[in-house]
Amino acid sequence: MGGSNDKIASDILFEWLLRRGDTVLVLGHRVSEWCGHSPVLEEDIALANVALDLIGQARMWLSLAGEVEGKGRGENELAYLRDAWDFRNVLLAEQPNGDFGKTLMRQFLIDTFQVLQLKELETSADPRIAAIAAKAGKEAAYHLDRSADLVIRLGDGTPESHRRMQDALDQLWSYTGELFTSDEIDQAMSDAGLAPDPASLKSEWQKTVDEVLAEATLTAPDSAFAHLGGLTGRHSEHLGHLLAEMQFLQRAYPGATW
Amino acid sequence: MYAQMVKTDADKVRDISEMSPEERAFQERIDRGEKIEPTDWMPDGYRKTLIRQIGQHAHSEIVGQLPEGNWITRAPTLERKAILLAKVQDEAGHGLYLYCAAETLGVSRDELIELLHAGKMKYSSIFNYPTLNWADIGAVGWLVDGAAIMNQVPLQRTSFGPYSRAMIRICKEESFHQRQGFDIMMKMAKGTEAQRRMAQDALNRFWYPSLMMFGPSDKDSVHSAQSMAWKIKINTNDELRQKFVDQTVPQAEYLGLSIPDEHLTWNEDKGGFDFSEPDWSEFFEVLKGNGPCNRERMDARVKAWEDGAWVRDGLMAHADKRAAARQAAE
Numbered sequence: 275m276g277g278s279n280d281k282i283a284s285d286i287l288f289e290w291l292l293r294r295g296d297t298v299l300v301l302g303h304r305v306s307e308w309c310g311h312s313p314v315l316e317e318d319i320a321l322a323n324v325a326l327d328l329i330g331q332a333r334m335w336l337s338l339a340g341e342v343e344g345k346g347r348g349e350n351e352l353a354y355l356r357d358a359w360d361f362r363n364v365l366l367a368e369q370p371n372g373d374f375g376k377t378l379m380r381q382f383l384i385d386t387f388q389v390l391q392l393k394e395l396e397t398s399a400d401p402r403i404a405a406i407a408a409k410a411g412k413e414a415a416y417h418l419d420r421s422a423d424l425v426i427r428l429g430d431g432t433p434e435s436h437r438r439m440q441d442a443l444d445q446l447w448s449y450t451g452e453l454f455t456s457d458e459i460d461q462a463m464s465d466a467g468l469a470p471d472p473a474s475l476k477s478e479w480q481k482t483v484d485e486v487l488a489e490a491t492l493t494a495p496d497s498a499f500a501h502l503g504g505l506t507g508r509h510s511e512h513l514g515h516l517l518a519e520m521q522f523l524q525r526a527y528p529g530a531t532w
Numbered sequence: 533m534y535a536q537m538v539k540t541d542a543d544k545v546r547d548i549s550e551m552s553p554e555e556r557a558f559q560e561r562i563d564r565g566e567k568i569e570p571t572d573w574m575p576d577g578y579r580k581t582l583i584r585q586i587g588q589h590a591h592s593e594i595v596g597q598l599p600e601g602n603w604i605t606r607a608p609t610l611e612r613k614a615i616l617l618a619k620v621q622d623e624a625g626h627g628l629y630l631y632c633a634a635e636t637l638g639v640s641r642d643e644l645i646e647l648l649h650a651g652k653m654k655y656s657s658i659f660n661y662p663t664l665n666w667a668d669i670g671a672v673g674w675l676v677d678g679a680a681i682m683n684q685v686p687l688q689r690t691s692f693g694p695y696s697r698a699m700i701r702i703c704k705e706e707s708f709h710q711r712q713g714f715d716i717m718m719k720m721a722k723g724t725e726a727q728r729r730m731a732q733d734a735l736n737r738f739w740y741p742s743l744m745m746f747g748p749s750d751k752d753s754v755h756s757a758q759s760m761a762w763k764i765k766i767n768t769n770d771e772l773r774q775k776f777v778d779q780t781v782p783q784a785e786y787l788g789l790s791i792p793d794e795h796l797t798w799n800e801d802k803g804g805f806d807f808s809e810p811d812w813s814e815f816f817e818v819l820k821g822n823g824p825c826n827r828e829r830m831d832a833r834v835k836a837w838e839d840g841a842w843v844r845d846g847l848m849a850h851a852d853k854r855a856a857a858r859q860a861a862e
Contacts, residue, residue: 299610303605306604306605306613306617307604307605309597309600309601309604309617309620310594310597310598310601310620310832310836311601311832311835311836311839312836312840313836313837313839313840313841313843313844314840314843314844315594315624315627315628315631315641316628317840317843318594318597318621318624319621319624319625319628322617322618322620322621322624323621325617326614326617326618326621329610329613329614329617330614332610333610333611333614336610349610350609350610353610354608354609373839374839374840374843375843426850427846427847427850427851428843428846428847428850430850430853431845431846431847431848431849431850432842432845432846432849434842434845434846435842435843435845435846435849436846438842519605519606520605520606522606523606523607523608523666524608524609527724527726527727529724530608530723530724530726530727531719531723532608532609532612532666532716532719532720532723
């Protein structure tokens with residue numbers, strides 16, 4: 275089986291890969307909901323491009339997850355035929371789009387994390403992970419350039435754009451803590467030299483976020499409270515609806531090829 | 533064809549002897565196959581007609597994101613989702629390209645968008661039809677992009693330089709989209725019974741609206757004659773429609789689908805198919821705003837524009853602040 279990795283149990287690696295794949299799949303789905311509805315034509319193009327990158331990343335992570343699992347499931351079986359409790363994305367990714375400011379802030383907070391994590395993953399002891407990270411890392415760097423720049427412009431724009439960006443930050447802040455939680459899966463991955471411990475990325479993430487927010491004249495809420503659950507399959511009400519839409523054809527017409 | 537029934541302001545096509553010297557020189561350049569560039573002299577009618585035509589084409593690309601976007605979140609596989617996203621991104625890119633081409637004629641993108649939202653400019657009638665099942669995404673690529681290509685390939689040779697160059701690039705992407713659409717139709721037509729039913733249903737609903745994309749017969753139209761003299765229209769609507777039918781019928785046969793036209797027959801003498809005309813009263817109703825989705829499409833575009841006003845204002849305000857800071861530092 276091409277899925278073997280002598281450094282770690284395959285069920286642990288599988289779970290970890292789902293966290294990567296599901297987060298970008300769900301986020302990519304959310305971003306794609308903007309198609310044709312964005313504030314300006316250039317953003318229609320940019321949002322479609324970001325969604326496309328994220329779906330592409332999801333395909334790579336989920337294909338590898340299926341390979342590691344070794345039960346014959348591929349990217350589509352994993353994306354379309356699991357229910358919400360088997361999804362392992364962070365709660366931040368599934369938060370509804372809200373206005374453009376909320377979509378953008380969610381993107382910025384995740385992009386910052388993605389850039390740091392993917393950079394570390396490029397030196398993963400598993401060459402398959404390193405290869406995905408190398409490709410996805412370039413995309414994430416571009417996504418962060420864009421989202422950070424727009425957060426600054428809109429944070430320090432008009433009073434209304436400032437208020438909306440501050441609202442977005444206030445609404446989403448308590449979902450950022452989950453990015454840095456570390457459990458036995460992260461520990462095992464880290465011990466095997468396969469992935470960084472997410473907790474180790476926190477200070478660097480905080481630094482980038484603080485710098486951007488300062489330039490954007492925005493203030494992060496003074497609260498360390500974190501909503502948790504996405505990474506272990508306990509999601510918000512939103513994910514079920516997202517999946518009902520995404521999985522409709524595969525569920526309604528089982529066995530068809532498309 | 534994303535521009536339909538574009539008016540020219542002409543009441544007749546004038547003979548070269550009736551033209552002013554400037555106009556005559558202009559017409560002679562066109563007749564020699566030269567490209568007209570934005571800074572060149574051009575008759576007012578030429579400029580206005582091109583703004584209408586290119587603007588209508590650009591609006592079609594933008595509104596055209598909506599029926600396809602309707603299935604992005606429900607695409608049946610991740611690969612199909614990625615292909616559709618890339619396609620819709622291309623359409624937005626075409627819109628951008630075309631608005632830029634129109635801007636070289638002295639009209640801004642915002643002005644054109646305001647005219648669209650005020651109902652003073654049109655977009656292609658086809659995008660007022662709904663996408664009801666997944667095969668519609670195939671049908672849009674196969675038939676709608678197919679019909680668009682029929683018109684846009686000759687327009688690569690159009691007389692206005694920026695429009696011609698935009699068309700060359702757009703055509704490359706459109707033919708890719710058409711192949712992708714046909715590929716979806718193949719999968720559906722060769723798939724389960726339910727998928728075949730979706731494919732036939734999509735063809736039934738999109739066939740006549742696709743024929744309408746070329747516009748009513750214009751063999752007696754002054755506007756078309758003037759546009760053809762200016763080489764901003766290359767073929768008549770009937771020529772293009774015939775070509776489209778002749779190309780598409782064998783493809784439908786290959787898919788095992790039936791064209792919903794009992795009068796469709798091969799005509800040996802003309803070397804093409806005889807086929808039924810679409811219901812032109814339906815076409816004019818759609819143009820008047822009474823298509824199945826006119827209201828939804830325009831509401832969606834206006835809502836996106838209005839909801840996005842704070843973003844555009846915020847970006848402008850920030851740019852002003854930066855410019856002021858730069859000036860203060862100097």
